[in-house]
Each structure stands twice: as structure tokens, then as C-alpha cells.
Amino acid sequence: MARVRQTISSRQPPTKKPRRRKERPPQMRNPPTKRKPREDSPPRVLEEEDSWGPEESKRKDGNLLWKLEFDAMPQLPEVGDAFESLTHLREHIKVCHVAWRRSYRHPANGTNTARRFVVSCTVDDCGFFLKCAHSKSADGMVVKQACAHTCRPEDHKRGYEHVTADVLVRYFRDDILQFESSRTNLRDFRAFMVEQYGLDPQKNITHRAMKLVREEKAESSYCYLRAWLDSLSRDFLYDVKQEWARTASGKSRFQRVYVGGGSLADCARCARPVYSVDGAHLSGEQTHGGTLLIFSGYGPSSARRVCILAFAVVPSETCEEMTWFLRNVRDSIPSLAQEEFLLVSDRGSGLVKEIADGVFPNAQWRPCAEHLVRNVRAHYGKHFLPSEMSDAFRRMVKTLDTVEFRSLFDHFLEASLTHEKGCLFTLAAGDSMNPYEKDIKGYLPHPSAFCNIFFKVPCHGVITSNSTEIANGVAKAIGARRAEVMELVEALLAWNMEKKAMVSPVRS
Numbered sequence: 001m002a003r004v005r006q007t008i009s010s011r012q013p014p015t016k017k018p019r020r021r022k023e024r025p026p027q028m029r030n031p032p033t034k035r036k037p038r039e040d041s042p043p044r045v046l047e048e049e050d051s052w053g054p055e056e057s058k059r060k061d062g063n064l065l066w067k068l069e070f071d072a073m074p075q076l077p078e079v080g081d082a083f084e085s086l087t088h089l090r091e092h093i094k095v096c097h098v099a100w101r102r103s104y105r106h107p108a109n110g111t112n113t114a115r116r117f118v119v120s121c122t123v124d125d126c127g128f129f130l131k132c133a134h135s136k137s138a139d140g141m142v143v144k145q146a147c148a149h150t151c152r153p154e155d156h157k158r159g160y161e162h163v164t165a166d167v168l169v170r171y172f173r174d175d176i177l178q179f180e181s182s183r184t185n186l187r188d189f190r191a192f193m194v195e196q197y198g199l200d201p202q203k204n205i206t207h208r209a210m211k212l213v214r215e216e217k218a219e220s221s222y223c224y225l226r227a228w229l230d231s232l233s234r235d236f237l238y239d240v241k242q243e244w245a246r247t248a249s250g251k252s253r254f255q256r257v258y259v260g261g262g263s264l265a266d267c268a269r270c271a272r273p274v275y276s277v278d279g280a281h282l283s284g285e286q287t288h289g290g291t292l293l294i295f296s297g298y299g300p301s302s303a304r305r306v307c308i309l310a311f312a313v314v315p316s317e318t319c320e321e322m323t324w325f326l327r328n329v330r331d332s333i334p335s336l337a338q339e340e341f342l343l344v345s346d347r348g349s350g351l352v353k354e355i356a357d358g359v360f361p362n363a364q365w366r367p368c369a370e371h372l373v374r375n376v377r378a379h380y381g382k383h384f385l386p387s388e389m390s391d392a393f394r395r396m397v398k399t400l401d402t403v404e405f406r407s408l409f410d411h412f413l414e415a416s417l418t419h420e421k422g423c424l425f426t427l428a429a430g431d432s433m434n435p436y437e438k439d440i441k442g443y444l445p446h447p448s449a450f451c452n453i454f455f456k457v458p459c460h461g462v463i464t465s466n467s468t469e470i471a472n473g474v475a476k477a478i479g480a481r482r483a484e485v486m487e488l489v490e491a492l493l494a495w496n497m498e499k500k501a502m503v504s505p506v507r508s
Contacts (some may be wrong), residue, residue: 168209258333260310
């Protein structure tokens with residue numbers, strides 16, 4: 001028995017023979033296909049200089065030398081030439097290789113220190129070699145050995161790797177600013193460099209250079225931003241309130257600004273008593289991570305134009321910033337503190353409603369009906385609220401007819417009571433619209449919070465915060481949301497002046 005067990009345990013599991021793959025005849029094999037490059041993207045590897053043609057190559061070389069501030073093609077330093085420091089030597093060699101359309105490398109580790117500088121060509125057969133050392137008599141770097149390039153520019157197929165970010169910022173700053181406002185600025189700038197100068201900077205290098213240019217632009221604009229905002233208040237009678245913060249290094253940094261009054265307050269005299277407030281994210285260097293707050297309204301019924309009554313640039317959309325903004329709006333437009341009006345917003349009731357109740361005691365807050373439709377469709381599903389039912393929900397919010405409102409309300413209430421997500425509306429026990437004798441907790445608040453039939457203030461058919469959304473869309477379309485503070489304020493004021501000319505005052 002033991003022998004049988006030993007025999008069975010010693011057996012190896014059967015191995016499966018590999019399946020032989022039938023070879024196709026040569027005539028059946030598909031030829032390899034090359035992937036076509038995108039037409040809108042610049043080539044990764046530059047074309048050879050010979051393919052440009054003599055006239056094209058001469059034009060690109062002339063543009064490149066003019067940008068690099070050379071009168072003619074630079075020559076290799078001769079033996080005995082002295083440089084002030086190692087930094088000047090490295091900068092000169094780097095710019096010369098950009099003009100030569102060649103690249104170099106450091107042959108060995110430890111050869112380039114604070115007192116030595118040795119480079120050679122990246123092409124193995126090229127005889128380029130440069131060796132420099134520090135000299136006490138010259139008090140700088142002196143060239144000890146120098147051999148010129150024997151290779152051709154088209155031999156350097158890795159591109160021009162010495163087109164670094166500092167070279168682009170120093171010599172091609174004006175070209176970078178031309179493509180700053182473009183959405184495809186990175187791709188367009190690289191294609192422009194290939195077309196004008198024959199250079200193809202790397203993608204990460206170009207992105208770094210554009211970021212450095214934006215930072216320098218934002219830093220330089222701080223010098224006259226405060227004076228320009230003061231001139232708006234002094235010369236154009238705008239109500240401008242700016243706040244600056246002091247950094248640890250002692251420098252002043254922009255924090256927030258409010259702009260109202262002036263021609264903006266004139267629009268409030270002809271606007272209907274329905275306003276909206278909203279925020280939009282900003283992506284400029286000065287306002288990166290900040291928010292643009294807009295307080296807007298509609299013109300008279302005959303014109304129905306969107307008017308910006310006040311706006312502010314704040315660090316973030318918090319309760320403190322929103323309170324500061326609405327208090328400034330109240331100070332700029334004193335009539336809002338006495339009259340009754342409707343305030344529409346797409347933000348949560350916990351933020352704007354409490355602030356509006358404290359700043360504007362006579363105001364009635366309501367959420368945006370369009371955002372309520374989106375939230376209901378996301379919560380209950382598209383089958384619960386298709387397109388035709390979405391229109392019916394908007395009619396329920398907008399109508400002033402009691403019979404029509406009750407029929408639409410009963411329809412949505414019965415449909416939601418059988419849904420797995422629960423009731424749509426929040427109803428209290430004893431309410432005339434509640435068919436049960438108990439409290440019902442629903443997804444939306446009571447219809448009196450967003451339906452026009454319950455509001456005492458005339459709504460003029462406005463159920464959304466579309467006026468503020470239009471203003472945010474205009475700021476995005478003109479590129480103001482990516483601009484700096486001064487450009488953003490100037491663009492919004494200019495757009496509002498065009499709208500003001502189309503609105504005729506109908507209210508005192």
C-alpha cells in the first residue's frame with residue numbers, strides 16, 4: 001500500500017503541449033501602418049535645415065539672431081578670452097548653441113566646478129571641445145582649449161534642449177505675451193516658434209516659461225494697481241474699497257476689492273426689484289484661487305437687459321466674504337435697505353439666506369428654479385423628471401394661477417410619494433397641501449420658498465439667477481476670469497457701460 005502511495009505521489013502532472021501558431025504566408029500579412037500625426041500639433045522633431053530651403057533657412061536664422069541680440073552668427077570663444085564669472089560663461093555658451101541649433105554636454109562628473117568648465121558636443125564624431133578655468137590674474141574664467149563644431153545642425157535630432165525657460169523669458173517674452181489669453185496658448189506658441197525661428201521648445205519648458213512671465217506680470221502690476229483703483233474712486237466717482245495684506249517679508253499683497261456706485265448705481269434706478277448674487281472662480285496670478293462675486297439685476301420689461309450693480313474680487317466664497325460684499329452693496333445702493341425686493345441665488349439656503357436676512361431685512365430670498373430642476377433630476381433620476389416634466393415644474397414655479405399651481409403640485413406630490421427616494425416636498429402636519437396628518441420630510445423645502453404664487457414682492461417672471469450667470473459667462477468669454485485684477489475690473493465696467501446705454505430709466 002505504501003508502495004502504491006509512493007508511486008502515485010511521484011507521478012508528475014501531465015504537461016500541456018504548447019500550441020503551435022500557424023504562420024501566415026507573406027502575401028497575407030498586413031504591412032505596418034504608421035500613425036499619422038495630428039495636424040494641429042507642432043512636430044516633435046524639427047525638419048532638417050535642407051528641407052526648409054535657402055530662403056526659409058535664411059529667414060529663420062535672421063529672426064533668431066535678431067531675437068538673441070546678435071548682429072551676426074556668434075563665433076566660438078578663442079583661447080585666452082576671459083569672462084567675468086562662470087555664470088556669464090554658461091549663459092554665453094548656452095545662447096550661442098541656441099543660435100547654432102546644436103546641443104552640448106558635460107563629458108564627465110567632477111570636471112565642472114566653481115573653477116572649471118568643460119563641455120563637448122552630443123554627437124560622438126564631432127570635434128567640439130571647450131575647456132575653461134579660473135584665473136587669478138584675469139579675475140574670471142579664461143578659455144584654455146577651444147575646438148569648433150564639425151557636425152551639422154540636423155545631426156542633433158533631440159531638438160534644441162538648451163532652449164530653457166530662462167532663455168524664453170529673457171529673449172522671447174513679447175512672443176509669450178501674445179499667446180497668453182489663448183486657450184491653446186501652449187500649442188500655438190510652440191507652432192509659432194517653429195514657424196518663425198525654427199525652434200521647438202519642449203512642452204514642460206514652455207509651460208514653465210509662461211508661468212514665469214505671468215508671475216512677473218502680476219508682480220509688476222502691483223506697483224500701480226493701488227493707484228489705479230484710487231483713481232476710479234477719485235475721478236470716476238465709483239465706490240471702491242480695497243484691502244491689502246502685509247506679508248512676512250514686509251511686502252503688500254492684494255487681498256480683496258469691491259467696486260460699486262458711480263454708473264453702476266445708476267443702473268439700480270432703472271432695474272426691477274429682482275436681483276441675484278453669484279460667484280465665479282478666478283484663475284489669474286493675482287487672483288488664483290479667488291472668487292468674483294457679482295450682484296446683478298434686470299433692466300425694465302421693455303429692454304430686459306442684464307446690468308451689473310456691484311462686484312468684488314475676494315479670496316474665497318465664505319460667509320465672511322459674502323457678508324462683507326452685501327454690506328458694501330447696501331452702502332452703495334441705500335434704497336435697497338428700505339424697499340422690498342427679491343434676491344435669487346443658486347447657492348444653498350444656509351449661506352445666502354441668513355446673510356440676506358441680516359443685511360437686507362426687507363428682502364425675500366429664493367433659490368434658483370433652474371438649479372432646483374438639476375438637483376431633482378440628479379436625486380430622483382431622469383426618468384422621474386424628463387424634459388416635458390421639467391417644463392411642467394418650471395410652470396409650477398412661475399405661475400400665479402391657483403388652479404394651475406394646485407394641479408401641478410398634486411401631480412408631483414403623488415408621483416414622489418411612491419418613489420423610493422421619498423417625497424419631493426417638505427410639508428408640515430395640518431398644512432392644507434398635506435394629504436396626511438403627519439409631517440412629511442422631503443428633498444425640497446416647502447413650495448412657499450421657491451414658487452411665485454407665495455411671494456408678496458412681484459417677481460416679474462424671474463425664477464432663475466440667469467442675470468448673474470450671464471455676467472459670469474461674459475467675464476469668461478472675454479478672458480477676464482484669467483486676467484489680473486485691473487484687467488478684470490476694467491473689462492466688467494466697459495461691458496456694463498454698453499448695457500447701460502440700452503436701458504432707459506423707468507423707476508425713480
